[in-house]
Amino acid sequence: MAHAPAHPGDHHDHAGAGHHEHDHGHDHGHVIVSLFTLRTILALLMLFTFLTVGLAQAEQLVASTFHVEIPQWINVVVALFIAAVKTTLVVMFFMQLKYDNPMNSAIFIFTLLTVCSFLGFTALDLGQRQSIDRYKGQQVIVGGSGGLNKGVLIGTNNTSIAEAARLSAQNQNKYKPYHDDHGVRRPITEAGFLSPRPILGSSPNISRPVVGPTLPELGAPPAGTEHGHSDKPAAGQ
Amino acid sequence: MATIDTHNPADHAQGDGHQPDLSLPPHERYHAAHHFRDSNHEFDAVKMGVWLFLSTEVLLFSGMFVAYAIFRMMYPEAFIHGSSLLNWKIGLTNTVVLLLSSYTVAAAVRAAQTGNQKWLQRHIVLTFILGTMFLLIKVIFEYYPKWQEGKLPGQFYSYPYWVSPAEPLWWGVYWGATGIHATHVIGGMGLFLWLLIRARKGHFGPKHYNAVEGVGLYWHIVDIVWIFLFPMLYLIH
Numbered sequence: 001m002a003h004a005p006a007h008p009g010d011h012h013d014h015a016g017a018g019h020h021e022h023d024h025g026h027d028h029g030h031v032i033v034s035l036f037t038l039r040t041i042l043a044l045l046m047l048f049t050f051l052t053v054g055l056a057q058a059e060q061l062v063a064s065t066f067h068v069e070i071p072q073w074i075n076v077v078v079a080l081f082i083a084a085v086k087t088t089l090v091v092m093f094f095m096q097l098k099y100d101n102p103m104n105s106a107i108f109i110f111t112l113l114t115v116c117s118f119l120g121f122t123a124l125d126l127g128q129r130q131s132i133d134r135y136k137g138q139q140v141i142v143g144g145s146g147g148l149n150k151g152v153l154i155g156t157n158n159t160s161i162a163e164a165a166r167l168s169a170q171n172q173n174k175y176k177p178y179h180d181d182h183g184v185r186r187p188i189t190e191a192g193f194l195s196p197r198p199i200l201g202s203s204p205n206i207s208r209p210v211v212g213p214t215l216p217e218l219g220a221p222p223a224g225t226e227h228g229h230s231d232k233p234a235a236g237q
Numbered sequence: 238m239a240t241i242d243t244h245n246p247a248d249h250a251q252g253d254g255h256q257p258d259l260s261l262p263p264h265e266r267y268h269a270a271h272h273f274r275d276s277n278h279e280f281d282a283v284k285m286g287v288w289l290f291l292s293t294e295v296l297l298f299s300g301m302f303v304a305y306a307i308f309r310m311m312y313p314e315a316f317i318h319g320s321s322l323l324n325w326k327i328g329l330t331n332t333v334v335l336l337l338s339s340y341t342v343a344a345a346v347r348a349a350q351t352g353n354q355k356w357l358q359r360h361i362v363l364t365f366i367l368g369t370m371f372l373l374i375k376v377i378f379e380y381y382p383k384w385q386e387g388k389l390p391g392q393f394y395s396y397p398y399w400v401s402p403a404e405p406l407w408w409g410v411y412w413g414a415t416g417i418h419a420t421h422v423i424g425g426m427g428l429f430l431w432l433l434i435r436a437r438k439g440h441f442g443p444k445h446y447n448a449v450e451g452v453g454l455y456w457h458i459v460d461i462v463w464i465f466l467f468p469m470l471y472l473i474h
Binding site: 030032033035038039041042045046049050052053056059060063070072075079080082083086087090091093094095100101103104107108110111112114115118119122123126127160161162163165166168169170174175 | 277280281284285288289291292295296299302303306307310311313325329332333336337339340342343344347350351387391392394395396397398399401402403404405453454457460461464465467468469472473474
């Protein structure tokens, strides 16, 4: 049989299979990760998945039972941290980056740094907008700069898309003011004897500054009555 | 009866005139392209190429993540309420399904490395089935009900029970992010079908499993993206 020319890497197969007692076997310099390692990493991934769900549920429970407002960034940081740990496990072991040419790690890490730059600079910009114009502050509310409330649907008379959806449901008598929960069972902490958290404005536990033009609901005087003007004609006319 | 598989580069006549030994399976008679030193060199080059492609995929998804970050910072109530309309249990199920599929694809690579043809094919089929489960759960329990209820992006929104008028925007982020991810899952499943066809022809073995490795890496990135999407979409409180 014609023997293949002696290429440096194409030597015959060693008995690289079945080294279960080692963490990984070697074949032509390719690392073979053991099934035990793969299954352990899978178990860890499941564990972290349930951990992230458990922490989110615990956060909700604490917030509704004690009526405290947990800052948004805690929710984000905890969730992203656990996701980062899971990603590291997948990348290092399932994708075998741990055993791989360091160039591939450099490529991946560089990409991650690029994504972090996108997110970082964007968040930095958005977080600081209110220092120039207050109404451009981070949290946009109803009655803000007005762009949100211009509809694109034909014939909606400048109502927003969401507003038009509600109006159309009401017109068709499909809008139930006490909206049912579609059969989703809610936890006991959301029972009626605990008051719901307000969305707009401050609560006894937390001060929620409202930015934007002053809304009538919050005590702005009606239009035309500022500075002592009145609609009545001047005396003597 | 071994036949020449004209799609297998192993079966082209070698430059120095010797014909392939047809008594060996295709993966045993594989010969790397001639501009590479040997099979290992080709494998390393293929791997680095795939990692570079995965970088572009990460940057693609980072566009959606930055859009999510911007709109979440600007309209937190819309995101909180929108997230409460999602069922985290379905999201958790999908996460578990994808993590299992990541395990099966890593095990498929290992089966190729150890020459275990039976389990290579089985793991490829298992990964395909798990991917299908992911898509079915998503469409049947998430996409279709939301379409019925009007929880659609932007102009198509018609769900009347909104809390913030920015909710069509939240649904735009939801449908955009999960839609692009689902498209990648569908693409991945096509790749696994291709892998299965080649595996049944005996193209993969300890000396040559480049395609299995490449598709596996792609599938892990798809899984990692979902690992981030799940807490970011379903666990906002």
